[in-house]
Amino acid sequence: QVQLQQSGPGLVTPSQTLSLTCAISGDSVSSNSAAWNWIRQSPSRGLEWLGRTYYRSKWIHDYAGSVKSRIIINPDTSKNQFSLQLNSVTPEDTAVYYCVRGQIGDRRYFDFWVQGTLVTVSS
């Protein structure tokens, strides 16, 4: 059974960097059939997919245009985890953040979600 464990601060100062990590058990960050996603949810923006990373002979990084200039999602194969780095945050980035496994290929969906972490951007 796949399990995801998310860690990181719940409070970030405006203009600073939001950093979260998602540890994977029951699957591999280098899996040929999965992609590793970050999704957030807020009352104002709803569910918003931020981006993903996955391995297909090389690492692929795919980001939403709304955050493309300030996001990095990195895999860490030594620890079997992946991370989110969102730079230059504003209060608009306040949301519940989820790390999520996605199936890709012929069948494409999000099948395992972490409980989620509320990240508040405030001074």
Next chain:
Amino acid sequence: DIQMTQSPSSLSASVGDRVTITCRTSQSINSYLNWYQQKPGKAPNLLIYAASTLQSGVPSRFSGGGSGTDFTLTISSLQPEDFATYFCQQSYSSPLTFGGGTKVEIK
């Protein structure tokens, strides 16, 4: 980006009612449409993928249909545990996008 329009945004229904939620996309996505259920304080949970395939463990009262740009989620006989918010999501192309949600409340 593919825009997702869900309707209604909320509905009130009674236990045993048949409920249908619709999702329309701004361009054709073939059958790359998924449905999720979310309860308060919890992460979304996959119900249906590829427009009509029931995820393992999901009750058969849930069904999905449609292709192209118009899709439906139907609950044939609403149960107390079905009161939740439902989201559609397209997996046809990046960026992956979600509908705004439909909150199903008790009448």
